[in-house]
Amino acid sequence: MDSRVRVITNKKSISEYIAEIWDYNELFWILAKRDIIVKYKQAVLGIGWAAIRPLITTLVMALAFGRLGKLDVNSTIPYMLIVSVGVTVWLYFSQSLTTISTSLVLNSNLVTKVYFPRLIIPLSSIFIGLVDVVVSLVVFAGLCIFYQYVPDWKVIFIPFILVLTFLASFGVGLIAAVLNVKYRDIGQLISFVVQFGTFLSPVAYLTDAYKDGANGGFMYKLALLNPVTGCIDAMRWSMLGDFAAFNWGSFIPLIVFVLITFFYSIRFFRKHEDTFVDYI
Amino acid sequence: MTVLSIENISKKYILSSKGKSNNDLRDTITGWSKRLVNPGGISADIKQDFWALKNVSFDVQQGDRLGLVGANGAGKSTLLKILSQITEPTTGSIRIRGRMASLLEVGTGFHPELTGRENIFLNGAILGMRKAEINRHFDAIVDFAGIEKFIDTPVKRYSSGMYVRLGFAIAAHLEPEILVVDEVLAVGDADFQKKSIGKMRDVSNSGRTLLFVSHNLTAVQGLCNKGAYLRSGELIKYGPVDEVITEYIKNVSKFQLAQSWTDPGPAPGNDFVKIKSIRLVPDESHTRPNLDTTTHLRLELEYWNFIDNAELNVSIFLYSMTGECIFNIGDEAKFYQKGTVKAVCEIPGDFLNDGSYYLSVMIVRDRLAPVYFFEDAIAFDIIDYREGTEWVGKWPGAIRPKMIQVRSWQTELS
Numbered sequence: 001m002d003s004r005v006r007v008i009t010n011k012k013s014i015s016e017y018i019a020e021i022w023d024y025n026e027l028f029w030i031l032a033k034r035d036i037i038v039k040y041k042q043a044v045l046g047i048g049w050a051a052i053r054p055l056i057t058t059l060v061m062a063l064a065f066g067r068l069g070k071l072d073v074n075s076t077i078p079y080m081l082i083v084s085v086g087v088t089v090w091l092y093f094s095q096s097l098t099t100i101s102t103s104l105v106l107n108s109n110l111v112t113k114v115y116f117p118r119l120i121i122p123l124s125s126i127f128i129g130l131v132d133v134v135v136s137l138v139v140f141a142g143l144c145i146f147y148q149y150v151p152d153w154k155v156i157f158i159p160f161i162l163v164l165t166f167l168a169s170f171g172v173g174l175i176a177a178v179l180n181v182k183y184r185d186i187g188q189l190i191s192f193v194v195q196f197g198t199f200l201s202p203v204a205y206l207t208d209a210y211k212d213g214a215n216g217g218f219m220y221k222l223a224l225l226n227p228v229t230g231c232i233d234a235m236r237w238s239m240l241g242d243f244a245a246f247n248w249g250s251f252i253p254l255i256v257f258v259l260i261t262f263f264y265s266i267r268f269f270r271k272h273e274d275t276f277v278d279y280i
Numbered sequence: 281m282t283v284l285s286i287e288n289i290s291k292k293y294i295l296s297s298k299g300k301s302n303n304d305l306r307d308t309i310t311g312w313s314k315r316l317v318n319p320g321g322i323s324a325d326i327k328q329d330f331w332a333l334k335n336v337s338f339d340v341q342q343g344d345r346l347g348l349v350g351a352n353g354a355g356k357s358t359l360l361k362i363l364s365q366i367t368e369p370t371t372g373s374i375r376i377r378g379r380m381a382s383l384l385e386v387g388t389g390f391h392p393e394l395t396g397r398e399n400i401f402l403n404g405a406i407l408g409m410r411k412a413e414i415n416r417h418f419d420a421i422v423d424f425a426g427i428e429k430f431i432d433t434p435v436k437r438y439s440s441g442m443y444v445r446l447g448f449a450i451a452a453h454l455e456p457e458i459l460v461v462d463e464v465l466a467v468g469d470a471d472f473q474k475k476s477i478g479k480m481r482d483v484s485n486s487g488r489t490l491l492f493v494s495h496n497l498t499a500v501q502g503l504c505n506k507g508a509y510l511r512s513g514e515l516i517k518y519g520p521v522d523e524v525i526t527e528y529i530k531n532v533s534k535f536q537l538a539q540s541w542t543d544p545g546p547a548p549g550n551d552f553v554k555i556k557s558i559r560l561v562p563d564e565s566h567t568r569p570n571l572d573t574t575t576h577l578r579l580e581l582e583y584w585n586f587i588d589n590a591e592l593n594v595s596i597f598l599y600s601m602t603g604e605c606i607f608n609i610g611d612e613a614k615f616y617q618k619g620t621v622k623a624v625c626e627i628p629g630d631f632l633n634d635g636s637y638y639l640s641v642m643i644v645r646d647r648l649a650p651v652y653f654f655e656d657a658i659a660f661d662i663i664d665y666r667e668g669t670e671w672v673g674k675w676p677g678a679i680r681p682k683m684i685q686v687r688s689w690q691t692e693l694s
Contacts, residue, residue, distance in 0.1 A: 007375050030405040038393045041434075113388040114406055115365035274368045277361070278293070 017270070021117045031124040035099075036131055050135035054091055058084045058139075061204035071205050077243050078147040081140070085239050086203035088136040089232045092162065093169050094194045095129040100173030101190045104181050108280045118273045119266075122174055126166055133162060140239070150241075157238040161231060164258060168227040171261025178272045182279045201228040206236075207250060223250075230254025281377070283458055283489050284340040284363075288372035291333040291358050291513075332358040334513045335372070340458075340506070345490040347504035347521055349497065349528050355513040356493050360384060360462055363491070378457030381407055385462070387447025392436035396427055396446060399435050403450050417453040424475070425449035445472055452479045459483050460491040473673050477503065497525055498634070498664045502672025526569050529663060536659045537561075544584050552590070552651045553643050556582040556620055560639070560658050563629070572665035573680055576629040579658070581641055582622045591615050592651070593644050594623040601636040606678055613647045630682035633675060634664040 040046045062083045066072035072079035100122045107121050180186040207229055210220040223229050229250045236244040333355045340346055350356050361367045364382035389406045390399050404414040425445040484490045494500050507524025509517040517527045538559035541547035547554040563576035595610035639658040645651045
C-alpha cells in the first residue's frame with residue numbers, strides 16, 4: 001500500500017504545489033486531447049475549419065487593408081503573406097486568451113466535484129490553439145508556393161515565438177479566468193477586447209504604419225506596448241526572410257510584459273484557487 | 281492502523297446579505313463608489329459567519345467502513361468536500377495514509393460528445409488513475425457497466441441508466457486505499473444497486489477503508505461497521521454503527537407516540553365527543569430501542585362521550601408518509617352512556633414495512649355519521665430489521681407481512 005501520508009490543511013508550500021501539478025500530468029494531456037477532439041467533432045469539415053478560418057480571414061483582411069486601404073502599394077512581397085503571418089499569430093493569441101479566460105467556468109463541473117491542481121485546466125488550453133496554428137502555417141506554406149516565395153533559415157524560430165505568444169496570452173488569460181469565476185462580466189469583456197484587438201494590433205498592416213500621420217511617434221510608442229505587436233513583429237522577422245528587420249522596440253516590451261504577467265498571474269491564481277468552488 | 285485522522289476540522293463560510301451581493305462587477309463597483317462618496321458611513325454590508333463544521337475530530341482505522349449520517353445541512357457534504365480537497369478547511373488538519381478516491385457523483389467530467397471509451401480514460405484520469413491502470417481494468421469496467429455494444433457511441437446518446445452505470449463502474453475499479461462514496465446508490469435499478477453494494481463490500485473485505493454517506497439508513501447499517509452522526513456541523517456521536525443510527529433516529533424523528541388531556545376543556549373534539557388520550561405502545565416483549573418491522577404495536581384510544589345512549593364506533597386510518605392509506609378498520613357499533621370509552625387496536629409485528637407512518641382516528645355515530653375526525657393523531661417511524669438476507673437495499677412494498685408465506689420444495693431430481 002502507498003504509505004505516503006498526505007496532510008490536508010490550508011497551507012501548502014510552493015514545491016509541494018509544483019510536484020503536485022507534475023503528478024497530474026496525465027490529466028493535463030487528456031484534458032488537452034478532450035478539448036481538441038470535442039472542437040472538431042460532429043462537423044462535416046472537421047479539422048478543415050482550422051484551415052478555412054485563417055485563409056478567409058487573411059483574404060478579407062488583405063482586401064480591406066491592402067487593396068481598399070491602399071497599404072500594399074510599397075510592399076516588396078505579396079501583401080497576402082504579410083497578412084497571413086499576422087493572422088496566424090493573432091488567431092493563436094486570441095484563441096488562447098479566450099480559452100484560458102473561460103476555462104475555469106466551462107469546467108465548473110470538475111472544479112466543484114473532484115480535486116486536482118486547478119492550474120491544469122488553463123494550462124491544458126495551450127494545445128487547442130496550437131492545432132490551429134500548425135494548420136495556419138500549412139496555409140502560409142500554401143500561399144508561399146502560390147506566390148513562389150521562399151522564406152529563409154529564420155523559420156526555425158517559429159516555435160520559440162509561438163511559446164512567447166502563448167505566454168503573452170497566458171498571464172492575462174489566467175487573471176481573467178480567476179476573475180471570471182466571480183464576475184462573469186470578464187467573459188464579455190474578453191470577447192470585446194478580442195474584437196478590437198484584431199484591428200488595433202498590426203495584423204493586417206505593418207507596425208510602421210502607426211508612424212504615419214499626426215502624432216505618429218506617440219501612436220507608434222503606444223502600439224509597442226501591445227504585447228501582440230511584439231509577437232507579430234518577431235514572427236514577420238522569422239517568416240518573411242529579409243523583408244522585416246528584427247524590432248527590439250516591440251520585443252523588449254513583450255518580454256517584460258510576459259515576465260511580469262506570468263509570475264503575477266500565478267500568484268494571483270494560487271491566492272484565489274481555494275475559493276473557486278465557493279463562487280463558481 | 282489509523283488511515284485517516286481528522287483533527288479539529290472547522291469550515292467557515294461568510295454569508296453576506298443585503299446591500300452587497302458581490303456577485304457581479306456592477307455590485308462591487310457601486311459598492312466601491314458608495315464607500316467613496318460616503319466614507320465611514322453606515323456600511324450596508326451585513327456579513328455573517330456560518331460554521332458548516334465545528335471542531336470535528338475522529339480517526340478511521342484501516343478496513344473500517346464508516347457511515348456518515350445526519351440531516352440535510354448537517355455538514356456531511358462539507359466534510360466530504362474537505363476530505364476530497366475540493367475546498368480547504370478553515371482550521372484543523374487531516375492526515376491521510378494511502379491513496380484516497382472520492383465519488384461525490386458518478387461520471388464526473390463525462391463529456392457528452394465523447395464516446396464511452398474516451399470517457400473512461402477521461403474520467404479515470406480525473407479520478408486520479410494512471411493510464412496503465414485504466415488499460416488494465418478497461419474490459420472489467422465495460423463488463424461491469426454492461427455497455428459493450430455502445431462503447432464507441434458518444435455518451436450523449438446513452439440512457440441515463442447506462443451513463444450512471446458507466447460512471448460507477450469506472451470509480452469501482454479505482455482500487456484506492458480509502459474510498460469515499462456519496463449517495464451513488466440512490467440511482468440505478470435494483471440489479472445495479474445490488475452490484476454496487478457488492479462492489480463496496482469487496483472494497484472493505486480486501487482491507488481497504490470505506491467512507492459512505494447516505495440517507496438510506498438500511499444501506500448504512502448493512503454496509504458499515506462504524507458510524508458518525510453530524511448535526512449542525514458538530515459531531516454528535518461516533519462509534520459502532522447501530523448505536524449511531526439509534527442516536528440519529530432518536531434525534532430526527534418527529535415522533536408523536538402519545539397525546540393526552542386531563543380535562544375535556546382544551547381537548548380536541550366537539551359537543552358530542554372529546555379525545556382523552558391516544559397512544560401507541562410497543563409490546564412488552566420488544567427490547568430494542570426503536571420500533572422496527574418486527575415490533576408488535578398496540579394503539580389505545582380513550583374518549584369522552586357526552587350523550588347518553590349514543591351508538592358509536594371507532595374507525596382507524598393508517599397512512600404512509602406519502603399520504604397513501606395503508607388500511608382503514610373499524611370496530612362494531614355499540615350503545616354507550618355518558619362517560620369515557622376505550623378502544624384498543626393491535627397491529628402485529630412483521631406486518632408493516634419500514635418507513636414513516638401516521639394515524640388518524642374517526643368516531644362514527646349511528647354507523648354512518650362521522651362525529652369527529654381526529655387527524656394525524658399519532659406519527660411514528662418503523663426502522664428496518666432483517667435477518668437471513670444479504671440484500672440491503674430498500675425493501676419494496678407498503679407492507680411486509682410475514683403471515684403470507686412462500687414455500688418451495690424440490691419436485692423432481694435429475
